[in-house]
Amino acid sequence: MKQKFFYLLVLLSSVMASFSLAFAKNDKPIVLRAVAESLIVNHKKTMVFNIIQENGQQGITLTQGKRFDVILRNETTVPISIHWHGLILPNNQDGIPYVTQLPIHPGCSKRYQFPLLQSGTYWMHSHYQFNEQKLMAAPLIINDSNDPYSRYSRYKNIVVMLQDFSFKNPEKIFTDLKKSANQPMPANMMAKQDLNDVNYDAYLANRHTLENPQLIKVTPGDKIRLRIIDASSATNYWINTGELVGKLIAVDGQSIRPITKTLFQIAIAQRLDILLDVPKHEGQYPILAQIEGTKKQTGIILITPNAKLSHVSEDAKQTASALNDAQEKEIHAIQSLPVKPITKTLNYKLEGDMRNYIWKINNEIWPIVKPLKINKGDRVKMVFINNTGMSHPMHLHGHIFQLTDINGKSLSNGPLHDTILVQPHTRKTIIFDADNPGIWMLHCHVLYHMLAGMMTTTNYVNYPEPTFYKSLLKGKINELNNTYEN
Ligand SMILES: [Cu+2]
Known part of the structure; x- marks a missing residue:
C-alpha cells in the first residue's frame, strides 16, 4: 500500500515535471542575434550584418495564433532597431528608432512580445540609418496549420x-547621390524615367x-x-x-x-x-x-x-x-475589405528635389513633419500622388490596406498589401480600417529616398506621443544622440 502510494507520487511528480517543462519550453523567448559576419562577394571578402538565431538559422519561422516572443540582442558595434515588416502589432513593438523606441546600443538587448494575428511571408530589417544596406535583414515566416500550402502539407x-x-560604404553611396544630383543632367536623360539610383x-x-x-x-x-x-x-x-x-x-x-x-x-x-x-x-x-x-x-x-x-x-x-501596374490589375484579393463609407481621406504628394537629392511627402522632409491624423474606427482612404520621375514603394506600418484605384480607374477586389509601388506621375488610392492605434510610419522603402526625407507618420488622435518622438519632430536630434534603450 505504502509502496503503491510512493509510485503514485513519483508518477504524479513526473507528470507535473513534464507539464512544467512543456510550459517552460513554450514560454521561452527566441533569441535573435544581430551580428556582423564575413561574406564573400565577387571573390572578395567583406563584412555584412545578419539576423540569426542561436543555432545559426537566419530569421524565424513561427506559427499563427502563437505569441511572437523574441529577445533581440545587438552583437554588432553599431546601434540597431529592428522592424517586423508587415506585421500587425502593438505600436510600441514596431521597432522604429525615436518613434516607437530608442535604438538598441551595442551589447544590449530588447524583448518583443505580441500575439501573431497573421500568417504568410514577412521579413525583418533594421530601420536604423544605413544598417539595411549592409544586409541587416532576415525572413519572418508565419505558418498556419490550416493553410493547404504550408509546411504541414506536402509543399516544400x-x-x-x-x-x-x-562594396562602397552606404554613407558614401548617399553622399555621392547628393553630389551627382547636383550635376546638370543631359537633355536626353531628363525625359527618361529614372530607374536605379545606385550602381550596385x-x-x-x-x-x-x-x-x-x-x-x-x-x-x-x-x-x-x-x-x-x-x-x-x-x-x-x-x-x-x-x-x-x-x-x-x-x-x-x-x-x-x-x-x-x-x-x-x-x-x-x-x-x-x-x-x-x-x-x-x-x-x-x-x-x-x-x-x-x-x-x-x-x-x-x-x-x-x-x-x-x-x-x-x-x-x-x-x-x-x-x-508596371499590369500585375496589380490582375490580382484579386480572396477577402476584400468589407464595404464601409470612407470617413477620412488623406492625400500624400510624393515630391522630389533632384538637384539636392531631397525627397519629400507633402513638401515636408522627415523628421520636420506635421503628421496627418486619423481616428480609431475610421475607414481611411489614402491617396498617393507621385509627382516625381521615380517610382516609390510606399509602406504603411501596422496595417494591411487594399488598393482600390489607379489613376482614377477603380479596381474591384484589388490586392491587399503593406507596400505598394507608386509609379512616376501616377496616383494610387488605398483603403484600410483604423483599428490599431499608434504612431505609424509611412515612407518610401527606397532606403536613400527615406533617408533623404521621404518619410512621415500617420497618427491616431489621442495616442500618447513618446518624449523622444516629440523631440525628433522638433528637430532636436542632437538631444537624442547617445540615448538608447535600457
Ligand atoms: Cu522613393
Missing part, C-alpha cells in the same frame, strides 16, 4: 531573399550571386512553395520561374486568387508566394530575379540529385523594362 517551403550589395556591385539571392549560386536540392515531382522577399535597399525585380510555371498565391502575406505564369513583378519590401511543380525528370531549374531597367540578374537554382549543374549567366539576354 523555400525562402528566397533578394538583396542589392555594394552585386545582387544577392540568399546571399549568393549567380556566379556562385545557392543550389537547392529537390526531387523530381516535388511541390514547392517559393517565398520570395525583396529585401533590397533600392531595387525592384522581375521574377522569372523559367521552365516551371509558377502559381502566385499570395502577395505581402495576403492570399489572392491564384495567377499562373512565369514572369512576376516584385517591388522593394514586397513578398510573393509562388507554387511550382518540379517535373518528374532530372534537371536544374533556375529561379531568376532580373533588376528592372537592366540585364543584370540573380537567383537560386533548384536541382535534382542526378542533374548536371550548368552555369547561369549574371546577364540576361534582354534588358528588363520598368515594373
Whole structure:
C-alpha cells in the first residue's frame, strides 16, 4: 500500500515535471542575434550584418495564433532597431528608432512580445540609418496549420531573399547621390524615367550571386512553395520561374486568387508566394530575379540529385523594362475589405528635389513633419500622388490596406498589401480600417529616398506621443544622440 502510494507520487511528480517543462519550453523567448559576419562577394571578402538565431538559422519561422516572443540582442558595434515588416502589432513593438523606441546600443538587448494575428511571408530589417544596406535583414515566416500550402502539407517551403550589395560604404553611396544630383543632367536623360539610383556591385539571392549560386536540392515531382522577399535597399525585380510555371498565391502575406505564369513583378519590401511543380525528370531549374531597367540578374537554382549543374549567366539576354501596374490589375484579393463609407481621406504628394537629392511627402522632409491624423474606427482612404520621375514603394506600418484605384480607374477586389509601388506621375488610392492605434510610419522603402526625407507618420488622435518622438519632430536630434534603450 505504502509502496503503491510512493509510485503514485513519483508518477504524479513526473507528470507535473513534464507539464512544467512543456510550459517552460513554450514560454521561452527566441533569441535573435544581430551580428556582423564575413561574406564573400565577387571573390572578395567583406563584412555584412545578419539576423540569426542561436543555432545559426537566419530569421524565424513561427506559427499563427502563437505569441511572437523574441529577445533581440545587438552583437554588432553599431546601434540597431529592428522592424517586423508587415506585421500587425502593438505600436510600441514596431521597432522604429525615436518613434516607437530608442535604438538598441551595442551589447544590449530588447524583448518583443505580441500575439501573431497573421500568417504568410514577412521579413525583418533594421530601420536604423544605413544598417539595411549592409544586409541587416532576415525572413519572418508565419505558418498556419490550416493553410493547404504550408509546411504541414506536402509543399516544400523555400525562402528566397533578394538583396542589392555594394562594396562602397552606404554613407558614401548617399553622399555621392547628393553630389551627382547636383550635376546638370543631359537633355536626353531628363525625359527618361529614372530607374536605379545606385550602381550596385552585386545582387544577392540568399546571399549568393549567380556566379556562385545557392543550389537547392529537390526531387523530381516535388511541390514547392517559393517565398520570395525583396529585401533590397533600392531595387525592384522581375521574377522569372523559367521552365516551371509558377502559381502566385499570395502577395505581402495576403492570399489572392491564384495567377499562373512565369514572369512576376516584385517591388522593394514586397513578398510573393509562388507554387511550382518540379517535373518528374532530372534537371536544374533556375529561379531568376532580373533588376528592372537592366540585364543584370540573380537567383537560386533548384536541382535534382542526378542533374548536371550548368552555369547561369549574371546577364540576361534582354534588358528588363520598368515594373508596371499590369500585375496589380490582375490580382484579386480572396477577402476584400468589407464595404464601409470612407470617413477620412488623406492625400500624400510624393515630391522630389533632384538637384539636392531631397525627397519629400507633402513638401515636408522627415523628421520636420506635421503628421496627418486619423481616428480609431475610421475607414481611411489614402491617396498617393507621385509627382516625381521615380517610382516609390510606399509602406504603411501596422496595417494591411487594399488598393482600390489607379489613376482614377477603380479596381474591384484589388490586392491587399503593406507596400505598394507608386509609379512616376501616377496616383494610387488605398483603403484600410483604423483599428490599431499608434504612431505609424509611412515612407518610401527606397532606403536613400527615406533617408533623404521621404518619410512621415500617420497618427491616431489621442495616442500618447513618446518624449523622444516629440523631440525628433522638433528637430532636436542632437538631444537624442547617445540615448538608447535600457
Ligand atoms: Cu522613393
